[in-house]
Amino acid sequence: MLQIINVTLTHQNDLSKLTDKLSFTLSTGEKLGIIGEEGTGKSSLLQAIYQPNLISSYLDIEGQITNQFKKLAYLPQSLEKSVLNLSPSEFLYQDLDYDMFDFNHFYQLANQLNFKTDHLENDQLKMKDLSGGERLKLQLMKLLAHGPDLLLLDEPSADLDLTSLEWLAQFIKTSPLTIIFISHDQALLEACATAILHLELVKKRTVASYHFSKTNYSDYITNRLAAFVKQSQLANKEKEEFDKKEARFKRVHESVQHQLEHTKDSTAGRLLAKKMKALKSQESRLAKDQNQLTKAPLEMDSLNLFFTDIPRLAKQRTILHLQDQVLISGQVISFLVKGQDKVVITGLNGIGKTKLLKYILETLQADPTLSIGYMPQNYEELLNPEQSPLEFLDDYPLEDIKSILASLQFTREEIKHGFGQLSGGQRAKLFLAKMVLDKNNLLILDEPTRHFSPTSQPLVRQLFMDYPGAIISVSHDAYFINETGFSIFQLTDNDLLAQAIDR
Incomplete structure (x- = not known):
């Protein structure tokens, strides 16, 4: 079991929060897909679960991460530059745990992923010479052959060809391992996620928010949209009713204020003063009602970009x-x-x-x-x-x-x-x-x-x-x-x- 309790990730340079009191629990065998817009802390959270020291130089971590899994494996979003100059064989044997590594399983995976094992025999070939997909396959094979029980994958489908993507989806779906994966691939999320963690930065990216749901991706998106529409409609209806009530109050207030300023009759003045006092109480109730209105749902602003004034090339050129x-x-x-x-x-x-x-x-x-x-x-x-x-x-x-x-x-x-x-x-x-x-x-x-x-x-x-x-x-x-x-x-x-x- 993995428990995340009130975890807050804060940038040290500007004190902005990537996550704020994030909490969820993941049980053995579950497949958690982490989604969210760019820069919302998905990779940082994965690293905090794996090894907090990976982000401690630029992020402060508060809260509790309780991990009952024995062996974690982590696939980063990209390889370090120093690794790119290694040969595939050097990369494989770097930090290899011979007691845990299953070479038979490694070569089975190579066959399933159509990875050319002769790359491992070519010392002139470097990791940087491999395609992005080939590097990713080799990393996955190395991780899985170590026999982890919690697998952390940062965008595992990013460089894979369509055949390998099908293998990855089937692997995640049928594996007994607990798997947390960040993905931008809708097909992969729909195929194998049993739970969704959606990280957001709302209010012009100043407020960290999250949604955790133990549903598949399609149901999460459908339910989220339905909840968004329902809350938006309720918020709009309540605001319309409040605006009408507030407009009526302002008309009465302005009328009483005008009469109070222009009356010369002391008796009428006292009555108007009492009425104004009552209006002050009503104004306080209005302010209280406003605070209790259903809030419009917060949502990250979408991509807002388009091409203009492009000098067109002739169609037949x-x-x-x-x-x-x-x-x-x-x-x-x-x-x-x-x-x-x-x-x-x-x-x-x-x-x-x-x-x-x-x-x-x-x-x-x-x-x-x-x-x-x-x-x-x-x-x-x-x-x-x-x-x-x-x-x-x-x-x-x-x-x-x-x-x-x-x-x-x-x-x-x-x-x-x-x-x-x-x-x-x-x-x-x-x-x-x-x-x-x-x-x-x-x-x-x-x-x-x-x-x-x-x-x-x-x-x-x-x-x-x-x-x-x-x-x-x-x-x-x-x-x-x-x-x-x-x-x-x-x-x-x-x-x-x-x-x-x-x-």
């Missing part, structure tokens, strides 16, 4: 034409993209999708008529951990930067934080902000939805659907692939195939 182009990885690629095409490339982990996207980026950067916005899979490629959002966007007027960051729900404190203190979702938002400000007419996107919360993802999908320029993207997100209407291409070991898929 060819912007990319690869004809039998042989990649380093061996595939022979033929690929045609025109001025307003939107395409998404899928494929197995390690097949070379990111390498193909980077090749396309390098090819197109030579064209001065294209303004290219690029969102990499690994944000650290373009972000300095010490750099703040203000510094990242400093090519533009300060007021424009503050305005767009406010529309993305960044607080005054967060716009000065280094990237190292921001969540993956907040970093992703900064790439969106830069694209909007740059007014790019071509977007190249590597897993663009992977760090956005389930509540933000529909808005992000709509943003790209409404975008008037061309888009070349890579994604494993089933909702993104199926709902945007983009042309779908599958990268295989041999080539790039257009997919005719019935949506």
